[in-house]
Amino acid sequence: MKYSKKSGNSKVKDLSLAKSGAKNVAWAKDHMKALAQVKKKFEREKPLKDLFVGMALHITKETAFLIETLQAGGAKVAIAGCNPLSTQDDVAAYLANTNAIVYGWKGETTAEYWKNLESVVGQLKAAVDAGFKIATIDDGCDLVSLIHEKYTKLLDHLVVGTEETTTGVIRLRAMEKSGALKCPVIAVNDNKTKHLFDNYYGTGQSTIDGIIRATSTMIAGSKFVVAGYGPCGEGLSKCARGLGAIVSVTEVDPIRALQARMDGFEVVKMSEAATYGDIFVTVTGDINVITLKHIKKMKTGTILANSGHFDVEIDVRNLYKQAKSVEQIRPGLQKINMIGEHFIYLCGEGRLVNLACAEGHPSVVMSLSFCGQALAIEYGIKNAEKLENKVHVLPGKIDNHIATLQLEAIGIGIDKLTAEQEKYLASWQSGT
Ligand SMILES: NC(=O)c1ccc[n+]([C@@H]2O[C@H](COP(=O)([O-])OP(=O)(O)OC[C@H]3O[C@@H](n4cnc5c(N)ncnc54)[C@H](O)[C@@H]3O)[C@@H](O)[C@H]2O)c1
Structure with a gap:
């Protein structure tokens, strides 16, 4: 595999694709209005200040907007793909021209795939040395399992990991069951606003x-x-x-x-x-x-x-x-x-x-999944002291908030329970 160009620390296929990547990312942003609201909140509150996030996620136009959202919250980001064939090379080129560090191209060999993940680990190590807190975002659990297998020292600094997909959550639960899990992880896949929409x-x-x-x-x-x-x-x-x-x-x-x-x-x-x-x-x-x-x-x-x-x-x-x-x-x-x-x-x-063979899910559905990712990282940082080294699920309140953001984005209002209805639904006395 040859790379035509390199930018900073990134390794992508062809930086000249960045313009086309920018157009595709702009299209995605236009359809990810719920995530745009999370980004606005992050811009105001900077909840991810002093945080470095290592990611192993499909490098797509929607992921680019997730990265911008994390950066808006104050985080620094390095990303590798989570599948050798899923990287959108124009998006990787676009990202390499921003503050993100990117390792990925479509058609990686298996050895290149793992080397790219190792490069993200290298960035996490450097971040720890520079005094950052660290977090991971996985899709399939390869990054977190690599850290558990080969880079255990990093686990002392890993505040939270998040997981995007069913297979990754299954692997993490197996790690938890066997006592191997040494950091808290949030199963974003288990959000209703994720698997009922993204998976389905x-x-x-x-x-x-x-x-x-x-x-x-x-x-x-x-x-x-x-x-x-x-x-x-x-x-x-x-x-x-x-x-x-x-x-x-x-x-x-x-x-x-x-x-x-x-x-x-x-x-x-x-x-x-x-x-x-x-x-x-x-x-x-x-x-x-x-x-x-x-x-x-x-x-x-x-x-x-x-x-x-x-x-x-x-x-x-x-x-x-x-x-x-x-x-x-x-x-x-x-x-x-x-x-x-x-x-x-x-x-x-x-x-x-x-x-x-295509571009993954439509942007609008990834907006829901990635609101979950961004808010899970925020939740992990805010609750770092409380979270045990287990697989956690986000509180239903956050899930409902994501659904509400999306309903607002598409201009839908829904009814509210009246006080009488709330009382009725919480009681057991009234029957026929
Ligand atoms: N392509 C994508 O973009 C995408 C998106 C989300 C999830 N996924 C992945 O898709 C897979 C399925 O996700 P899910 O959320 O539906 O998972 P799930 O675990 O809820 O469902 C999988 C189903 O497959 C069945 N199954 C297991 N072994 C089988 C076998 N040998 N023959 C027939 N059926 C069998 C299980 O009983 C279960 O009902 C996972 O690997 C997940 O990570 C892919």
Whole structure:
């Protein structure tokens, strides 16, 4: 990998893309009105003064606005991507020209990915030496787990970490359970204003967007198989149905399988779906959900994509090993030739398709998620003395505040409980 230019400490692909990055960031800001309100408050109150934030987040136009919000609060920021294929190079170039330190480009090797995270750790160390408090923002838990594995001295200075996605929260809860977690972490994913909107509406729409950009395939009339019926899988199944697909769902959880059935979807085993599906999307957070055994049963020309956090849901490693040949058909789409005439198409190398092949979620939904991130960092700093080394959830009051900011942004007023209603709802005496 060659970098055409370097700016300050940053390492990005091409600084000449900064102008296009600025336009994309401006578009995002225009659609992130709730976060703009948080930024205004941060400008007034400077709650993040003397704080250095190390981030491992998708480097997108929306993340750029989160960084500006943190900076408005007084923080200094260094960021690496949280996926080798998700960085928007023009946004990285734009950020490298600001006060942020950026390490990331689209198409990093796995070694480069980890080196970039190490560079963020290097900035955190320097910040500690310079007397800053430090915090982390993760999407997938790679940064915090790296610090726990290799840079434990930093943990004494780490006031709070935040986590964006379900898979990261699952890893953190496993760390907490085994006694390995040595700093307080806030599970931003668990905000209602995050997973009920970002995972559900965001992943639903942007996953389809990624598949269409990679393949330009017709969704209407296709047999569309979704593995996993969490908020992401549910949103995706409903989006695909909305576009006219015939949707089947696979699950391992009986409750969610039943929900999918009652929502009107076929619920089948993957071994059965493999025989008839046209498009498959995994969105489970689990490993080897689609294996070679399944792929061998699939029709020639089947399209495979993953929208779960890591590229382990489709067994791509063995798929590449067993392939007769791999052809890059167009950006984000490979034809994998198997034995005989059999082939399948793989989107985004099995990495999350909405970011590898499209731009991630629409800005408006990221505004909600990133209000959660900004307010979680503020909450962590304000409550540093009280927070134990556990996975915490933000108080409901903050979640409601985020929803209120967004309702105001789109000009919607809602009713307020009357005193009589409040009393009624808090009482148990009155029945029929
Ligand atoms: N693409 C994106 O932008 C994006 C956005 C948010 C979350 N995510 C990621 O998507 C994944 C799913 O997120 P979620 O919030 O819906 O998670 P979730 O844990 O609530 O739901 C996952 C579902 O998958 C099911 N599942 C697990 N193993 C399975 C298997 N082998 N076969 C079929 N189903 C299985 C689980 O029972 C569960 O119902 C996570 O990895 C999360 O980090 C991606």
